[in-house]
Structure formats: structure tokens, C-alpha cells
Amino acid sequence: MRILVLNGPNLQLLGKRQPAVYGHQTLASINDGLEAIAGELQISIDFRQSNHEGELVDWIGEAANEFDGIVINPAAYTHTSAALHDALAGAALPAIEVHISNVHAREEFRHRSFTASACTGQICGLGTNGYEWALRALHRHLSESET
Ligand code: CA2
Numbered sequence: 001m002r003i004l005v006l007n008g009p010n011l012q013l014l015g016k017r018q019p020a021v022y023g024h025q026t027l028a029s030i031n032d033g034l035e036a037i038a039g040e041l042q043i044s045i046d047f048r049q050s051n052h053e054g055e056l057v058d059w060i061g062e063a064a065n066e067f068d069g070i071v072i073n074p075a076a077y078t079h080t081s082a083a084l085h086d087a088l089a090g091a092a093l094p095a096i097e098v099h100i101s102n103v104h105a106r107e108e109f110r111h112r113s114f115t116a117s118a119c120t121g122q123i124c125g126l127g128t129n130g131y132e133w134a135l136r137a138l139h140r141h142l143s144e145s146e147t
Pocket of ligand 1: 009010014018074075077078098101102
């Protein structure tokens with residue numbers, strides 16, 4: 001099982017700014033934790049982060065040939081990007097959307113997700129642990145759809 005973990009704009013700043021909102025873990029330490037779980041689940045993960053919408057669109061578009069599923073935090077593009085919605089819908093891979101913060105308890109503009117309807121499910125508000133739950137949920141979903 002091959003999983004693509006995608007992070008969108010500004011998430012390279014995790015652990016370096018706004019710890020009250022996004023926690024103390026850096027993106028590298030989150031990815032290290034996921035790598036350890038990947039060993040346990042016997043899956044492989046490719047980790048990518050971009051601040052550029054088109055690059056994320058390209059990676060999702062190519063993913064259908066290379067991966068079985070996607071964990072994605074589209075960050076601010078969640079609330080703006082029809083292009084990411086269309087890329088996820090076009091890839092037709094199981095995908096779990098993650099938000100570290102509870103977007104529904106924040107500003108109104110964060111309440112709408114363009115991307116969630118093209119995903120299998122969404123996890124938000126559980127801090128950086130949400131990436132782990134998303135990975136485990138995707139693994140379970142893919143394992144069940146194999147049987
Ligand atoms: O809660 C999440 O995971 C978000 O996807 C994070 C996005 C935000 O636009 C979404 O509404 C919710 C922001 C990511 C920016 O990350 C930073 C991390 C540290 C310091 C500054 C920004």
C-alpha cells in the first residue's frame with residue numbers, strides 16, 4: 001500500500017510560529033511519526049509540501065498511477081480551490097482531508113471546504129494527531145475495500 005501525504009501552503013511553518021493554534025510539532029516531526037506508523041502498518045509513504053496550488057494539482061493528478069490513497073491538508077486552499085477539488089475528484093483515489101485546528105470554531109471563511117466533498121472523509125480539530133488518525137483511517141478503508 002502506497003500513501004501520498006500532502007501538505008499545502010505555510011505548513012512548513014508548523015512548530016515555528018502560532019503554536020497556540022497549530023501546536024509545537026514541526027512538519028518534519030509529524031512526518032517522522034507517520035513514518036514509524038507506516039512501519040507498523042507495512043505501508044510506504046511519500047511526503048510532500050507545497051505553497052503552490054498548481055504543484056499540488058500536478059501531484060494529485062499524477063498520484064493515480066503511483067499511490068493507493070492520499071492524506072491531504074490543503075491548508076488555506078481548502079477554502080478557495082476548485083482546482084484542488086477537481087484534481088482530487090479526477091484522481092478518484094480514497095483521500096482523507098486533515099485540519100489540525102477545528103476550522104468550524106474559527107472564522108466563517110474557514111467553515112467551507114472546496115475539497116472535502118472530493119474526499120472520502122475529513123478529520124479536524126484533533127491537533128497534529130489528526131495526521132495519525134487520517135493515516136490509520138485510510139489504511140483501514142483501503143484494507144476493507146481489498147476484501
Ligand atoms: O487547521 C489546519 O490544519 C488548517 O488547514 C491550517 C491552515 C488554515 O488556513 C486552514 O484554515 C486550517 C493554515 C496553515 C498555516 O500553518 C501555519 C503554521 C504555523 C504558523 C503559521 C501558519
